[in-house]
Amino acid sequence: MVPATVGASFRALVDRQGQPIFWAYPDSLQAAFSVLLKAGAPTDNVERYRSAVAAISGFNTQKVLKESQPITKWSSLTDDAIRAFVSESQLLVDAWRKGTTPRTGSARS
Helix, strand or coil: CEECCCCEEEEEEECCEEEEEEEECCCEEEECHHHHHHCCCCHHHHHHHHHHHHCCCCCCHHHHHHCCCCEEEHHHCCHHHHHHHHHHHHHHHHHHHHCCCCCCCCCCC
């Protein structure tokens, strides 16, 4: 986690560089799909991650599937949904580091 002025950037080390995965703000979180692609995450991994996040209760499916950096309000998410999101984020990071396709659906809510 990297402190920022209004939120926190959640990053993972990939090839010895801190890559943003998502941002958290006081009232919302924001997925970094377009940033992941620009940073070199394999497109198929990002699309699987996007689909997995879209399937988690509380996320706006259409926004997650279409927008480059969709924002989701904390108030629409349960604790289980947040855990599922973090778990799917970790699956993406693990697959990116290994250069493989992530398995999804391990932490649905």
